[in-house]
Amino acid sequence: MKRKPTSPGEILFEEFLVPLGMTQKELAEHLNCDYKVINRIINEKANVSPEMAMKLGAAFNTTPIFWLNAQMAIDLWKLRTQKPKIRPLIRHRRSTTSLHQ
Numbered sequence: 001m002k003r004k005p006t007s008p009g010e011i012l013f014e015e016f017l018v019p020l021g022m023t024q025k026e027l028a029e030h031l032n033c034d035y036k037v038i039n040r041i042i043n044e045k046a047n048v049s050p051e052m053a054m055k056l057g058a059a060f061n062t063t064p065i066f067w068l069n070a071q072m073a074i075d076l077w078k079l080r081t082q083k084p085k086i087r088p089l090i091r092h093r094r095s096t097t098s099l100h101q
Contacts, residue, residue, distance in 0.1 A: 005077050008070040009042040016060050031055045047071050 017027060024042060028035040033055070040046035048056070048071040053064035 002077070005073040006070070007044050007074045008048045008067055009044050011070055012038075012056065013042045027059070030059060044074075047075070 016022075017024065024038045025035050028038045031038075031052075033052075037046065037052070041048055041052070048067045050064065050068065053067035053071075056062065056067050057064040
């Protein structure tokens with residue numbers, strides 16, 4: 001199993017807030033959102049929503065996709081660690097090119 005990806009909250013805190021000397025409260029005010037939302041994201045108790053990704057992207061000159069990809073990576077990692085008990089319906093796939101020749 002791969003190592004746990006860096007959460008968007010950790011990225012937000014370590015790569016953006018700390019270098020800027022900005023508090024969670026200051027960021028919340030800047031983004032016009034509740035401090036608790038920022039705190040929950042940083043502490044991995046809430047996910048980065050598309051709306052929040054837009055706000056973070058605008059505030060830090062990044063793309064919303066940057067934040068959503070970080071969220072997706074952590075979500076998929078968590079799901080993989082749960083080992084779903086679904087057996088495959090298809091054992092292998094044939095090349096699609098061989099079907100059309």
